[in-house]
Amino acid sequence: MATIDSDNGGTREGFFRRLRTKLNKPDSWLSYDLANLFRGRAIDGAALEELETRLLTADVGVEATNEILESLAQSVRRKELDDVDALVDALKNAIFGILEPCAKPLDISGSRRPFVLLVVGVNGSGKTTTIGKLAQKLRDDGKSVVLAAGDTFRAAAIEQLGVWADRTGAAMVAQQAGADPAAVVFDALQSARSRGTQVLICDTAGRLQNQAHLMDELKKVKRVIQRADPSAPHEVLLVLDANQGQNALVQAREFNEAMGVTGLALTKLDGTAKGGIVVAIARQLRLPIRYIGIGEGADDFGVFDARSFTDALVEGAEPSE
Amino acid sequence: MAAMFDNLTSRLSRTVDALRGRGRITEDNIAETLRDVRMALLEADVALPVVKRFIEGVRAKALGSEVQQSLTPGQVFVGILHRELVALMGGAAAGFTLRAQPPYVVLLAGLQGAGKTTTAAKLARWLIEAQKKRVLLVSTDVRRPAAILQLERLAAQVGAGFFAAEAGAAPAQIAADALAQAKRGLYDVLIVDTAGRLHVDAALMDEAREIDRVAGSHERLFVVDAMAGQDAVNAAKAFGSALDLTGVILTKADGDARGGVALSVREITGKPIVFVGAGEKPDALEPFDPERMATRILGMGDVVALVEQVRRDADVDEAQRLARKVAKGKGFDFNDLRGQLEQLLKMGGLASLMEKLPQHLTRGAATQVPGDREVRRQIAIINSMTRRERRQPGVIDGSRRRRIAAGAGVQVQDVNRLLKQFQDMQRMMKSMKGGRLARMLGSLKGGRPPGFL
Numbered sequence: 072m073a074t075i076d077s078d079n080g081g082t083r084e085g086f087f088r089r090l091r092t093k094l095n096k097p098d099s100w101l102s103y104d105l106a107n108l109f110r111g112r113a114i115d116g117a118a119l120e121e122l123e124t125r126l127l128t129a130d131v132g133v134e135a136t137n138e139i140l141e142s143l144a145q146s147v148r149r150k151e152l153d154d155v156d157a158l159v160d161a162l163k164n165a166i167f168g169i170l171e172p173c174a175k176p177l178d179i180s181g182s183r184r185p186f187v188l189l190v191v192g193v194n195g196s197g198k199t200t201t202i203g204k205l206a207q208k209l210r211d212d213g214k215s216v217v218l219a220a221g222d223t224f225r226a227a228a229i230e231q232l233g234v235w236a237d238r239t240g241a242a243m244v245a246q247q248a249g250a251d252p253a254a255v256v257f258d259a260l261q262s263a264r265s266r267g268t269q270v271l272i273c274d275t276a277g278r279l280q281n282q283a284h285l286m287d288e289l290k291k292v293k294r295v296i297q298r299a300d301p302s303a304p305h306e307v308l309l310v311l312d313a314n315q316g317q318n319a320l321v322q323a324r325e326f327n328e329a330m331g332v333t334g335l336a337l338t339k340l341d342g343t344a345k346g347g348i349v350v351a352i353a354r355q356l357r358l359p360i361r362y363i364g365i366g367e368g369a370d371d372f373g374v375f376d377a378r379s380f381t382d383a384l385v386e387g388a389e390p391s392e
Numbered sequence: 393m394a395a396m397f398d399n400l401t402s403r404l405s406r407t408v409d410a411l412r413g414r415g416r417i418t419e420d421n422i423a424e425t426l427r428d429v430r431m432a433l434l435e436a437d438v439a440l441p442v443v444k445r446f447i448e449g450v451r452a453k454a455l456g457s458e459v460q461q462s463l464t465p466g467q468v469f470v471g472i473l474h475r476e477l478v479a480l481m482g483g484a485a486a487g488f489t490l491r492a493q494p495p496y497v498v499l500l501a502g503l504q505g506a507g508k509t510t511t512a513a514k515l516a517r518w519l520i521e522a523q524k525k526r527v528l529l530v531s532t533d534v535r536r537p538a539a540i541l542q543l544e545r546l547a548a549q550v551g552a553g554f555f556a557a558e559a560g561a562a563p564a565q566i567a568a569d570a571l572a573q574a575k576r577g578l579y580d581v582l583i584v585d586t587a588g589r590l591h592v593d594a595a596l597m598d599e600a601r602e603i604d605r606v607a608g609s610h611e612r613l614f615v616v617d618a619m620a621g622q623d624a625v626n627a628a629k630a631f632g633s634a635l636d637l638t639g640v641i642l643t644k645a646d647g648d649a650r651g652g653v654a655l656s657v658r659e660i661t662g663k664p665i666v667f668v669g670a671g672e673k674p675d676a677l678e679p680f681d682p683e684r685m686a687t688r689i690l691g692m693g694d695v696v697a698l699v700e701q702v703r704r705d706a707d708v709d710e711a712q713r714l715a716r717k718v719a720k721g722k723g724f725d726f727n728d729l730r731g732q733l734e735q736l737l738k739m740g741g742l743a744s745l746m747e748k749l750p751q752h753l754t755r756g757a758a759t760q761v762p763g764d765r766e767v768r769r770q771i772a773i774i775n776s777m778t779r780r781e782r783r784q785p786g787v788i789d790g791s792r793r794r795r796i797a798a799g800a801g802v803q804v805q806d807v808n809r810l811l812k813q814f815q816d817m818q819r820m821m822k823s824m825k826g827g828r829l830a831r832m833l834g835s836l837k838g839g840r841p842p843g844f845l
Binding site for chain 1: 431434435436437439440503504505506507510535536537538539541542543544545546549590591592617619620621622623624626627644646647648649650652653672
């Protein structure tokens, strides 16, 4: 298995079924009365405008929405689309076309030991919970894991990570609150090395991307890791909250500029937030999307898959076939 | 994305300018303008239904004669937008009368990661410092690991009491016990923190109602992230109907999100935004200011006020001289820098100017803004240079640096830093040669702000 997601087919399918269900609550966006909307109606400007509304309401953003609609409108002009099903398929293809190049699972199977994952993001995006779930997944796969308690700022952040370490049987390296996060991470890397640990996951304090001094602190963490292991960090994982609007794009851009983000995790897709921001980010930044979180349980976390995700967005709660 | 929004003012100016000279503004010829406004508000994360209602209001106003007769219709139009936003977001902020038999109970609720726990501590601090109240904090979040411990630590930091729940107690039980403790301990205020929950999670919404009932809360505040997207209205609606909210707290407003959610949530819940969280420290809690929020949603900063201030205080001749110099490609030297720094002091320092600029322009700079003291120190360093050094900074070697530092009473590092800054500025000036900067500075003379041209 090349990826850390070594679930067997059954569980994997289960995850996507849950994803589909969770993303398509009765009041979900595109699936909701999409068929009714166009039935008995020519596919005209008004229909496309209604689609525009729906994409915008899903936080897809103006640019990505325009691009998708333009491609649909072209097909309509060429008379390639003449009924509702064709339009829905075309919509799915357009969204899939944007997402597919970004669906790149994280591969940690290489010889690097430890594989160093640095987890970053704004306050409250779900970094620590994501680390917990990821650690669980890795432990289930029989991998050894060390967690670095790099959030030394927020009250009780170290203890929060400690609970996850206990739950998952991962080791944790921590210092006292207020310690230099770079020093904590450096210690953790040395410790992981001497134990021959396979994966090191570094937590960091949440920070808003426009706080220059906090971004500098993060850069320093990365530099210190690189000093110890020039090939590391092997993944800089940016955690994004699906409830966020257009600012998530700015987050992705700024964190990428500062840190060289190599992957995204999208959390909290189990509400009614539509996750359309993924489309906007994929289109603008083409960053690999690694994981999505659809709930608080350790199972509610999986590898991002463009087809399933697109289907889940566009189709109803039950797969159509 | 941002680019489109940045240009809202100029785009509106263009489209509205085109209306001038026509007989009257009609639905047809204002449609494009309103579409720009619509897109801009959507990019600011104002919820679509709210955008639609807002546009209707503006359309009604714009169809009047005010826009048509104005010499600068774009500006007037932005003014109308701004006023409308302020009107919608403002209104009586009735919260926190604290007029009730103590303990006055405040409940905080919201989605995961909105910032409830941090806000609970900030609120406690505000009540303690500004209102001289005795505050008891309690966390009913038995789900997130270490959430209770987090609030306990914060309570100690802000000098509030903390109610430690019995292990294994249910959230409603914890709230009841905390209320009893607040009464016994003669606390003025009890702040109840709750676990983050999804509005579609029926069981947890019931739990929130139960906590509210048991605690008999006087204030029920919805805590929402300023970066929230379109879906925030659904959450706000659900929390509003479950909890009979009394107000809203907007968090993480120190970020660069346009914060359209403020307008959406105000509209949907009908409840005032009472506080804004704008920083990581416990004192970073501010009263909500609808004027500033409107400015921010429109992404324009207080550009108008800034330009007025610059025109009033700045030495226009000096600016023009510099503009000509740069335009001609002549070197920017330390004399010029000193002139700039002196102007800066005259205008109340860079920090106050930065406040007036749109967020996206000042992104990342906020923490690096030198205070007045730093500016004075820089001027002192330049004053310690010889005339030749000021004109030809290239000659400043190690021994000159030491002499300058001694003369200005600063460290050599301070001199080095200023030299580095100067080089950066010089590079920037060169790249702008004859371009933007000159036009920007040149426009001061005409008395018209750039962007309104």
